[in-house]
Amino acid sequence: xxxxxxxxxxxxxxxxxxxxxxxxxxxxxxxxxxxxxxxxxxxxxxxxxxxxxxxxxxxxxxxxxxxxxxxxxxxxxxxxxxxxxxxxxxxxxxxxxxxxxxxxxxxxxxxxxxxxxxxxxxxxxxxxxxxxxxxxxxxxxxxxxxxxxxxxxxxxxxxxxxxxxxxxxxxxxxxxxxxxxxxxxxxxxxxxxxxxxxxxxxxxxxxxxxxxxxxxxxxxxxxxxxxxxxxxxxxxxxxxxxxxxxxxxxxxxxxxx
DNA sequence: TTAAATTCCTGTAAGC
DNA sequence: TGCTTACAGGAATTTA
Numbered sequence: 001x002x003x004x005x006x007x008x009x010x011x012x013x014x015x016x017x018x019x020x021x022x023x024x025x026x027x028x029x030x031x032x033x034x035x036x037x038x039x040x041x042x043x044x045x046x047x048x049x050x051x052x053x054x055x056x057x058x059x060x061x062x063x064x065x066x067x068x069x070x071x072x073x074x075x076x077x078x079x080x081x082x083x084x085x086x087x088x089x090x091x092x093x094x095x096x097x098x099x100x101x102x103x104x105x106x107x108x109x110x111x112x113x114x115x116x117x118x119x120x121x122x123x124x125x126x127x128x129x130x131x132x133x134x135x136x137x138x139x140x141x142x143x144x145x146x147x148x149x150x151x152x153x154x155x156x157x158x159x160x161x162x163x164x165x166x167x168x169x170x171x172x173x174x175x176x177x178x179x180x181x182x183x184x185x186x187x188x189x190x191x192x193x194x195x196x197x198x199x200x201x202x203x204x205x206x207x208x209x210x211x212x213x214x215x216x217x218x219x220x221x222x223x224x225x226x227x228x229x230x231x232x233x234x235x236x237x238x239x240x241x242x243x244x245x246x247x248x249x250x251x252x253x254x255x256x257x
Numbered sequence: 258t259t260a261a262a263t264t265c266c267t268g269t270a271a272g273c
Numbered sequence: 274t275g276c277t278t279a280c281a282g283g284a285a286t287t288t289a
Contacts, residue, residue, distance in 0.1 A: 042283080060282055061267080076267085095266045097283060115284080140260060149284075157282065206281070207268085246262075247282065 001046075001066070005033045005084040013078035016093070019101045019113045029054065029081075029102055041117045041153030053105045055114065059097025061207050065090050094207075117153040121190040122198075132183040135175040142178070143171035144245035146190075155190065157247045158203055158225045162193040165224045170256050171249045172242065196221070224250045 009029050014022035029048070036047035044064070046054035056064065069088045079091040079100065091100070101113060108114040118134070119126050131152070138145045145151050146160040155163070164171050166189035169182060178186070202208055202216030205226055209215060219226075223233055228241035232252040241250050 057283080059266095059284085093266095094268070095282085097266070099284095138259085144260080147283085245260090248280090 001034050002037060006081050007084050008082035010080045016078050016100055018099045025102050041149055051104050053108055055101040057099045061095040062093040062098035064211060116150050118151045121152055122194050128184055128187050131187055132180055135178055138175040140175060141172045141244050142175045143249050145175040147245055159193045161225045161250050162223055163189040165251060165256060166193055168256050171244055171251050
């Protein structure tokens with residue numbers, strides 16, 4: 001997509017655009033060239049001309065696909081962008097938990113429009129001491145803190161459970177009680193879980209498909225997520241399921257003390 | 258300020 | 274078989 005220009009935008013479901021107003025969004029984005037693509041946490045970043053940025057969060061069921069304009073419109077296609085090479089970028093999202101934002105980089109990264117995000121767990125410079133200090137301030141269950149994007153960016157329900165299992169930590173333990181040694185283990189576990197999942201191109205446990213419509217493979221290798229009642233791969237004891245921060249949480253009561 | 262609960266939304270699967 | 278109901282979850286918003 002880099003190098004392409006957006007020549008037309010159609011908001012078939014305008015409320016997915018959270019900033020600015022839909023008419024302004026369309027007017028502003030039309031004619032802009034895409035200069036770069038990036039990611040921050042769970043947000044996809046399109047670097048555009050004139051220091052502008054298009055930000056897309058896929059939510060639970062969002063999909064971005066490049067198609068021929070003549071291709072039949074899949075159900076729940078909410079936004080389309082016509083490109084100058086004749087192709088069309090389509091955003092579809094059955095559950096509509098996703099969102100789109102447009103603004104200057106300055107405006108988006110500093111204002112209330114875009115949430116403040118914690119460090120990237122796969123960043124080689126990810127600071128364990130900083131994480132330890134952040135966790136010490138939190139009286140919430142560790143799992144809840146991992147899901148909080150302002151503490152660590154990009155970790156969702158699947159990889160929170162996977163990381164806690166790898167680190168042999170109870171998800172309902174209060175974050176502030178972790179020793180420095182445990183935080184080092186947790187940090188390594190987060191990195192391993194995410195890097196493995198990236199190598200396997202994601203977990204297609206629900207509707208997830210990559211940009212080419214292909215499923216990932218990580219769902220075959222998940223240690224605990226979605227395996228409640230099944231034997232722990234480490235000790236054989238049936239995995240437990242509890243609810244933390246409104247999310248199903250699967251863990252091993254023997255291995256994660 | 259922080260933590261927990263509620264809300265948004267549709268597809269899917271379980272239960273009767 | 275066909276209907277109803279529960280459940281899945283990211284994150285903004287509301288409540289405590």
